[in-house]
Amino acid sequence: MIVWRDDLNIGVEAVDAQHQELVRKLNEFLEACTQQKGKEKLEETLEFLLAYTAEHFHDEEALMQGNHYPRYEAHKAEHDRFINEVTAIQTQLKEKGASVLTTIKLNRALVDWLINHIQKNDQLFGNFLLKKEA
Ligand SMILES: [Fe+2]
Numbered sequence: 001m002i003v004w005r006d007d008l009n010i011g012v013e014a015v016d017a018q019h020q021e022l023v024r025k026l027n028e029f030l031e032a033c034t035q036q037k038g039k040e041k042l043e044e045t046l047e048f049l050l051a052y053t054a055e056h057f058h059d060e061e062a063l064m065q066g067n068h069y070p071r072y073e074a075h076k077a078e079h080d081r082f083i084n085e086v087t088a089i090q091t092q093l094k095e096k097g098a099s100v101l102t103t104i105k106l107n108r109a110l111v112d113w114l115i116n117h118i119q120k121n122d123q124l125f126g127n128f129l130l131k132k133e134a
Pocket of ligand 1: 060075079117121122
């Protein structure tokens with residue numbers, strides 16, 4: 001279970017709200033895993049993640065471009081990599097199915113990526129915007 005902490009907020013209200021929604025959904029999935037229902041929930045979670053991150057990343061990228069963020073290209077590359085990886089996992093699962101263990105491992109990887117990305121890269125962008133506005 002991921003507990004939302006203040007230091008995960010980057011200071012852009014719309015972005016923070018989307019991040020919290022992602023965390024909420026991942027927590028739902030973690031919860032399902034602890035009740036041995038992770039496998040059933042996996043497909044739905046991956047579908048949600050792909051649809052939601054497509055929109056969320058797009059919003060973040062538009063905000064970056066609109067503010068001439070110098071690290072835009074590198075940041076977008078991270079987003080693209082995430083989408084590609086989740087898509088690859090989804091394809092693999094459709095073909096081979098998942099064990100409980102891979103489901104839990106996968107969940108951990110998604111959570112780690114997201115929290116790490118928010119703390120490092122999204123935070124950098126938040127700081128950039130704050131300085132710009134100051
Ligand atoms: Fe991002």
